[in-house]
Amino acid sequence: MATTRSSQGGSIIVLTVIVAMLLMLIPFPDNLRLARPEWVLMTVIYWALALPQRVGVGYAWVVGLIMDALMGGPLGIEAFSYGFVIYLILRFHLQIRQYPLWQQALSIMALVLVVNIPAVAMTSNFTNWSVWLPVVTTTVLWPIVYAFLRMVRQTFNVS
Amino acid sequence: MDYFAAARGTLLNIVYPIQVVASFPGDAKEWMSEFFQNRDDLKEKNIALEATNLLNSVRLQKLQNLERENTRLRELLGSSFRLTERVLVAELLSVDLDPFSQQVVLNKGLNDGVFNGQPVLDAHGVMGQVTEVTNFSSRAMLLTDPSHGLPVQINRNGLRAVAIGRGMGEPLQLEHLVHNADVRVGDVLVTSGLGGRFPVGYPVGTIIAINYPQGKAFADINIKPAAELDTSREVLLVLPTEKQKTEAEAEENAAIEADSDATEKTENESTSAENLN
Numbered sequence: 205m206a207t208t209r210s211s212q213g214g215s216i217i218v219l220t221v222i223v224a225m226l227l228m229l230i231p232f233p234d235n236l237r238l239a240r241p242e243w244v245l246m247t248v249i250y251w252a253l254a255l256p257q258r259v260g261v262g263y264a265w266v267v268g269l270i271m272d273a274l275m276g277g278p279l280g281i282e283a284f285s286y287g288f289v290i291y292l293i294l295r296f297h298l299q300i301r302q303y304p305l306w307q308q309a310l311s312i313m314a315l316v317l318v319v320n321i322p323a324v325a326m327t328s329n330f331t332n333w334s335v336w337l338p339v340v341t342t343t344v345l346w347p348i349v350y351a352f353l354r355m356v357r358q359t360f361n362v363s
Numbered sequence: 364m365d366y367f368a369a370a371r372g373t374l375l376n377i378v379y380p381i382q383v384v385a386s387f388p389g390d391a392k393e394w395m396s397e398f399f400q401n402r403d404d405l406k407e408k409n410i411a412l413e414a415t416n417l418l419n420s421v422r423l424q425k426l427q428n429l430e431r432e433n434t435r436l437r438e439l440l441g442s443s444f445r446l447t448e449r450v451l452v453a454e455l456l457s458v459d460l461d462p463f464s465q466q467v468v469l470n471k472g473l474n475d476g477v478f479n480g481q482p483v484l485d486a487h488g489v490m491g492q493v494t495e496v497t498n499f500s501s502r503a504m505l506l507t508d509p510s511h512g513l514p515v516q517i518n519r520n521g522l523r524a525v526a527i528g529r530g531m532g533e534p535l536q537l538e539h540l541v542h543n544a545d546v547r548v549g550d551v552l553v554t555s556g557l558g559g560r561f562p563v564g565y566p567v568g569t570i571i572a573i574n575y576p577q578g579k580a581f582a583d584i585n586i587k588p589a590a591e592l593d594t595s596r597e598v599l600l601v602l603p604t605e606k607q608k609t610e611a612e613a614e615e616n617a618a619i620e621a622d623s624d625a626t627e628k629t630e631n632e633s634t635s636a637e638n639l640n
Contacts, residue, residue, distance in 0.1 A: 225381050230388055230458070231388070270374065274378045274460075279371055
């Protein structure tokens with residue numbers, strides 16, 4: 205965690221990530237299971253957009269590694285893709301911040317696709333259209349998550 | 364590679380609390396529905412349970428007789444008899460993993476004596492096997508996982524084959540059986556015990572469909588798993604008996620002769636399994 209002395213609210217960031225992990229794990233009804241949005245990725249993307257000096261590639265990599273362990277996948281896939289996505293976010297965060305929310309959501313969609321491709325390729329489920337459902341739900345939910353996390357950030361004065 | 368395993372183990376121990384917390388809502392739902400059951404339902408359930416209990420204890424008496432008889436006969440034949448396996452009851456954590464990998468998390472780990480490769484059963488049949496163990500929890504791969512293969516035999520005639528998983532909600536497939544193999548729809552499959560990982564004679568499933576694709580060497584045989592993979596919450600982990608361990612070692616030593624022996628053995632055991640039913 206790249207905390208400097210002047211920054212505050214690091215525990216809030218960790219807390220939101222943990223809550224997002226819980227949301228990933230809590231059982232859904234069967235017909236919604238496949239459409240589970242990428243809560244954790246959205247949370248990390250938000251913090252990288254808002255506080256690029258704090259949440260960087262290393263942070264994302266660690267979160268991704270924990271996600272690998274949680275979901276029981278091969279260790280390192282999510283870690284790599286989270287790191288990669290956050291790299292892109294950091295590279296373009298100034299542009300993405302300026303976009304209206306719906307356009308932001310579209311860029312997030314592209315990034316989530318990037319995350320999903322290696323995972324899907326590993327499980328050889330390419331032809332099954334339902335593996336792409338999380339991309340859609342993540343895109344749709346992004347504005348809500350964004351608004352919520354911004355509220356959290358302002359309430360607890362995370363900087 | 365050892366470093367990786369250790370790192371993975373540590374990581375899994377770290378995330379275990381998150382999994383436990385995530386399973387609260389599911390558990391709470393279960394608990395609530397148990398708590399708010401009305402008296403009549405419970406009464407009805409109790410009557411039904413008592414009836415099955417009576418039935419089971421009658422069957423058990425018969426089974427004990429058969430078991431004793433079986434042991435005696437085996438002593439006459441000079442072959443060793445496997446003791447009944449001991450089991451450990453574990454509960455599933457109600458957490459959702461990647462919907463495309465067929466895995467479940469169990470609430471027993473190294474501290475309870477769970478080990479890698481341990482067979483997992485539910486009340487109706489084989490569920491899968493343990494693939495990863497940490498101190499407090501373990502992860503089991505279900506039969507339906509595409510990378511899971513299970514040595515089985517047909518209860519009716521002892522025909523041996525391997526049942527391969529094909530992913531969520533799909534039936535298992537019986538591999539490499541030629542078109543004229545003696546299989547019928549409705550045949551019950553049990554574990555064959557070959558490979559030494561699963562105990563002999565546990566039900567695996569029933570054959571629900573057989574297709575003979577033109578121009579293919581092998582038949583396409585679909586199996587419906589006996590275990591309730593989606594609904595079981597309590598599972599049994601089979602602990603090997605000491606006798607079985609030594610037997611397994613002996614079998615390894617005598618691997619060359621094993622082929623002819625194994626045929627005989629599975630045939631014997633398939634008859635005993637039929638007796639159970």
